Amino acid sequence: MADQDTVGDTSGSRLSTREAADRLGVKPETVYAYVSRGQLTSRREPGGRGSTFDAKEVDALSRRGSRREPSGSGGELTVRTGITLIERDHCYFRGVDTSELAAHYDYEEVAEWLWTGEMRRGIRFTAPAEALAAARRAVQALPEHSGPMDRLRVAVIAAAAADPLRFDLSEDTVLDTARSLVPTLVDALPSRTNAEPDDGSLAPRLWSRLTTARADTAALRVLDAALVLLIDHDLAASTLAARVAASARAHPYAIVSAGFGALDGALHGAASGLAHRMLHEVLERGSAAAVVADHLRAGRRVPGLGHRLYPGEDPRAAALFALLENVPEARPTLEAARQVIATTARHTELHANVDLALAVLTVSAEMPAEAGETVFAIARTAGWIAHALEEYGERPLRMRPSGQYQGPRPPQPLP
Structure with a gap:
């Protein structure tokens, strides 16, 4: 019986099934479900009557928010995150009201702070020449009727192909990728004006790709605030898709592609x-x-x-x-x-x-109807990267719910 498992190691570093279940706040049967899903490792001690578990591994699993039945048990999938809180008609990034952030900082500053915890005033993101050239060639090869979201989707794939180090998931490399990918996506879109903005900030560059209307300071302030406010919004469909990809250790370009895929649905991005x-x-x-x-x-x-x-x-x-x-x-x-x-x-x-x-x-601002979705996609790219950074620190492939089979029971005759 599961509740009769004993501890084979009296040093305290190993836990019985019952002790592990108590620490996780689940049933003993669920502990074995975590083992089968790769979230825990078990060991049978010589002469022992049951499995034992490493106490540090159990505690780490508890901290990561897996204190729940696996989703196949009927409960909702819950993911602990330190990025966004939505509470009482307010939205907070890392505990700070997003409206306040949008009022005092620009998009690049908030994105950098969300990724690193450091507020770097005046930071500007720049696109690497090789990645930008590849993205622009891919965008230019699309049919004339292609919309901005079509262009963003191929731009991120082209930028990934131009980056041979994209599989390096160390934090510093992922951060460098994030800082270069966002401006690559913006600058890969064809400009509607003849002149590039002087200060190199992201909002004016994006504005010039969405409309020919003059960009005054007040209008650019709205666009920049929109970019900040749309960076993240808890586990929206596209963000969950990004975290699933990150759980499988996809590289940052693939994370953003996964987000774009979910965003393409009529009930989300459009x-x-x-x-x-x-x-x-x-x-x-x-x-x-x-x-x-x-x-x-x-x-x-x-x-x-x-x-x-x-x-x-x-x-x-x-x-x-x-x-x-x-x-x-x-x-x-x-x-x-x-x-x-x-x-x-x-x-x-x-x-x-x-x-x-x-x-x-x-x-x-005389922008096309797809402009709002484009602003949303560019803004949310920073949020998807933030969630990927968080997910890279979790156990790989933990986002693996169990299916509830509803088909005919075997054995069935060969069709």
Whole structure:
């Protein structure tokens, strides 16, 4: 019986199954499930009646957040992380309010701080010449109708092919890759203007690739704040995909590719594009009521409203709306968004989310509908790398839920 396992080593470095289960807060049977999944190693002592476990390994597993039944038992997969906390209509990066971060620091500074814990004022990311050249060649080879997300997807693959050291997962190398990959993705997109920004910061360079409209200081401030606010948002679908890839020890380029794959779904990355098109229609028709009515009549959700993690207004939307107030060109679109919120509130209590605020920026800056998804993808790249760094410190392949087989029971006749 499992509860009769004894300790064969009286030094205290080995634990019985019962002792290991008590430390992990699980059933003895679950300890053996962890062994079968590669999360623990067991040893049978000579003359002992059961398996024993290394106490340090058990404690490390407990600290990593595996104090749960394996997901096959019916519980939800839980991953401990020190990156993002969403609590009481606030979002925090490492305990700091994201709205405050966006108000005081730019994207590159926050990304560097999130990766290393060090706030380096004025840091700028630059793309290596060879990786950028490869990414640009790949992007230029795409069909004319290709969108910015198509270009980002091939750019990250081309950049990976140009980096022979991409399989080096040491922390310093991963950090160097992160600092070079983000600007490579931005600079690989074709510019819509003739001049590159002088200061080399990321937001102006991204702006020049999304619109031909003039970039004044207030508008660039909104874009940079959006990049900061969108860096991470707990274990969203794309972030979970990135962590699964990191658990398998994929290199950082593959981590970002995994994130792009999940982001491509209509329920994740494309949400701001739907809000963009809706606001365009409100401005063209001059009536939010008519547009909202069309959505409700067709049984569609009104884009840009409601978020499952925020009972009230998405704090990221509130921060961007406040900054958009300072952009004169954005005021008509901002008013259209507020009309959508007020009109929908007559039927159901839904608050603005970040997709609506992002759509106000993209519409008012004459960007294409896909621009919001592009901003989201560039911003979230830093978050995926942060999660990869965290996951690289965990036991490999720990993200391996058990399937619950629902097919015919064997033996079945040969088809």
